Amino acid sequence: MERIERIAQLYPVLMRVMGRIRSTVHDGMDLSYNQYKMLLTIYDKGNCPLNVLAGELNIAMSSASEMVDRLVNLSLVYRAVDDANRRRVVIHTTAAGEELIREIRRGIVSNYGILLGRLPDEDQERLVNALETITEILDKL
Amino acid sequence: MERIERIAQLYPVLMRVMGRIRSTVHDGMDLSYNQYKMLLTIYDKGNCPLNVLAGELNIAMSSASEMVDRLVNLSLVYRAVDDANRRRVVIHTTAAGEELIREIRRGIVSNYGILLGRLPDEDQERLVNALETITEILDKL
DNA sequence: CGGCAATAGTTAGGTTGCCTAAATATTAGA
């Protein structure tokens, strides 16, 4: 049980540190992190209906719809009724949306570069390995 | 740059997986995660003024005040003017607040136990090490 | 000493992100 307690102790500390870094890295971007995630999911899933998006992001469909509203208002995305099944609304990224994805992605990678550049090479390597390990293990749960 | 891109790719995936697990583990507790964090901070910092809490949690003082309001409404915490400096409001945990902290902590550790119990011993060990590594490295940033 | 700047909090007003429940539209199936 010793080990479980250690994990229970480390976990929130790490969540907080990671959250702080994520917001540093995302700072100055033209879209909130959640909106970026949504935009990216729409792009990655290739113009998919709302229920798929909601499932993918693990939020209620009404929340997904709301978020799409905001992206539509920003002209990054548009709705289109699926003719094959007129109940379905398929969300498409606009050219501006795709351009913004590329821009933000560049910005994020660049910010990671600046931030992580402060670490010695060896730490960077250890970091990659540890991130991979945790992702692999937690994915089993 | 290869490595930076790998990190930029892994990072959000891990954030998501970790967030999902955190909410699983916290599920059913009588306080939201943020309120629990606030309550715990008040307790750990030993009855401290609002500005310290806001700094510790990295939120605006008005947000901290709001959150304290909610905890006061739940009778987990109370405000008291500091006589040494009457501008300051010191937040104290009530007996009920401290009892709730213990209860939630037990619940969380128990949930981690149930969840992580599904992992082979070796993975648990690797997980602890990886969590420690990441925390240590990211703390340098 | 007197008054102004700094410090500490609260209040007001706004946004995002999330939820449930109710309303609407479309389709599938018994």
Place this chain on the structure above:
DNA sequence: TCTAATATTTAGGCAACCTAACTATTGCCG
């Protein structure tokens, strides 16, 4: 055919943030 299931939107509500404006107290400089 008409009811049940599916897909979405709308309405209403809450938590957690923020900035700006306001109040109260204190410290300090001239």
